[in-house]
Every structure is written in C-alpha cells, then in structure tokens.
C-alpha cells in the first residue's frame with residue numbers, strides 16, 4: 071500500500087474553501103493531476119473508530135409507508151408497532167411505498183451533481199463557516215476542532231421555515247423545493263405514527279416541537295473517488311441533531327450504521343428512504359429510542375452523492391422528555407433537560423463527540 075503523502079495541491083486563492091485550514095474541496099483535490107495517494111492530513115485509519123463493518127444484516131427493518139396511511143386501522147396499528155420496534159431496536163429503517171416519485175428522487179440527485187459541477191467561483195459565493203448562513207458550500211465537517219480532514223464536500227441549505235436555495239443550476243431550486251416539501255409531508259406522517267407508538271396522542275410530537283415552523287436542512291454530501299479508501303473517511307461516526315433524517319443516495323453505497331456495538335453496511339432498497347432517529351427523538355422519548363450512530367465510508371471507483379434531510383423542532387423551541395414517559399417513582403426519571411434547538415445546534419460547533427452530553431440531566 072502506498073504511504074499517505076503530504077502532497078499539497080496548489081491552492082490558488084479562488085479554490086481555497088476554508089481560510090483557516092487553507093483547504094480546497096475534495097473534488098478539486100481529486101481532479102488535480104497525479105493524485106495516487108491521499109494527503110496525510112486526510113489519513114484517518116489509525117483512529118479507534120475505524121473498525122470494519124459487517125455485511126448488511128437482512129433484519130434491517132423495512133417500513134411500508136402506504137400501510138401507515140392506508141386508512142385501514144388494523145394495518146395502521148400494526149405498522150405503528152413495527153415503527154416503534156424499528157426506532158427502539160435500530161434507530162433506523164428503510165421506508166418503502168412512501169409516495170414520493172422516482173422521477174423526483176432522480177431529478178434532485180441529478181441537480182446536486184450539477185451543482186457540484188458548477189465552476190468553482192459560482193460555488194465559492196456560498197463558502198463559509200457560519201452554520202446560520204442559509205446556503206453553505208464547504209468541505210469536511212462543521213466542528214471547530216478537526217483532527218484530520220474528511221473525504222467529502224457538502225452543500226447545506228436551510229429550507230424551512232424559510233426556503234432558501236441557489237439559483238444555479240437552472241431548475242434545481244424548483245425540484246428541491248418540491249422534494250423538501252415531500253420529505254416534510256412524509257416526516258409529518260411518520261411522527262404521528264411514532265407519537266402513537268410511544269403511547270402519546272397522535273399530534274404530540276408535532277405540538278411539542280412546533281413542527282409547523284420546524285428547522286429543516288437540505289444537506290448534500292459529495293464523496294469523490296478516493297485513491298486510498300481504507301485510510302480515509304467520508305463522515306466519521308456521529309448522531310444527527312434532528313428528530314428524523316430522511317436520506318437518499320445515488321446507489322453507490324457507503325453508509326454504515328451501528329447496531330448492538332457492530333457496524334453494518336447499508337445497501338438501500340431502490341427508491342427507498344433511509345430514515346434514522348436523531349437526538350431529539352431520543353430526548354423526547356426519554357431515551358426509549360436511541361439516536362443511532364452512523365458514518366459514511368468512501369470508495370475508489372465512483373463518486374457517491376447522498377442527500378440527508380434532517381427535520382427538527384422549531385429553533386426557539388426547547389424539547390424535553392414527554393412527561394408521560396417520565397416516572398420518578400418507578401425509576402424512570404427524566405434523563406435529559408430541555409434546551410432550545412437553536413442553542414443545541416450551536417453547541418455542535420464545539421465538536422464534542424456526543425451531542426446529547428449537552429442536555430444529559432445530572433444524576434440525582
């Protein structure tokens with residue numbers, strides 16, 4: 071295996087995305103002539119988290135959305151039970167028959183591809199480190215302390231409660247608007263089912279999180295082919311801040327989730343959504359559901375694109391454990407304290423390994 075090099079791509083000022091680290095995008099790096107090994111600061115393999123993953127487990131839950139919304143009470147209550155089990159045992163499921171068209175899913179992925187293929191100066195207008203910037207193009211991750219660089223570029227757009235979007239490539243904004251509206255509608259229905267599965271009234275999560283004005287991101291990850299995929303990582307293990315994240319990808323594969331202490335490769339069913347429970351469902355359910363740890367690995371053959379759409383509470387809303395799920399007398403105290411979602415997101419920038427540590431209740 072060729073050693074990781076300390077090759078430095080000639081960073082002309084107009085390709086440096088991040089002033090602080092003088093980094094160019096991974097795409098720029100990959101397109102530079104003669105790249106046969108990764109620059110040493112992308113080398114991740116010595117990190118303790120870098121353990122091998124098992125083949126996909128065929129018990130990864132599959133939820134049929136059409137049964138949740140069919141109007142048949144028996145099918146609905148069975149699907150609610152399945153959802154409850156999936157959230158409790160995996161924190162992750164594949165959603166099929168969700169009603170979002172294959173055409174729309176293809177078009178939105180294509181739009182993302184075209185965005186990353188725009189000239190650099192077009193994308194550079196969105197470069198920046200401020201997480202509140204409505205449209206942001208960058209590389210790596212968002213934390214202040216990055217020990218090594220990650221093999222991914224990103225586009226992050228705030229799409230709710232206000233919809234923002236780049237005007238180029240042409241037509242992308244319209245497609246993305248329709249896509250984000252669809253994932254929001256699907257999520258609204260899932261949250262109703264999840265509320266019921268937790269033994270709460272159907273609208274509980276909607277009301278407790280002010281979901282109508284909830285924070286929604288359109289987060290695209292681009293993982294160009296990596297000459298030494300075994301040494302690099304696309305996104306290291308993390309949990310999502312949201313209630314639920316809906317993810318699609320261009321059928322290349324690379325998502326891994328942690329289950330019972332082991333890592334699993336996820337090979338999505340065609341046209342399915344990969345759905346994971348985020349920190350705010352763990353908080354609201356008082357730990358009954360776990361915010362699942364996941365990561366993205368890279369490959370040396372093809373560019374992978376994934377679109378993660380995390381749906382969260384309203385920024386000014388502080389979500390705590392549902393009182394119905396707290397029972398102080400019977401050994402089930404509230405294990406989290408409420409924190410405004412806006413403040414929670416800002417803490418992420420401190421780069422602590424587990425976001426939920428910020429809101430863990432002191433042990434009495």
Ligand SMILES: O=C(O)CCC(=O)C(=O)O
Pocket residue numbers: 289291305310317319324325326364365366376378
């Ligand atoms: O690319 C993937 O499969 C994972 C992306 C992800 O976890 C994220 O954007 O939070």
Ligand SMILES: [Fe+2]
Pocket residue numbers: 308309310364378
């Ligand atoms: Fe994630």
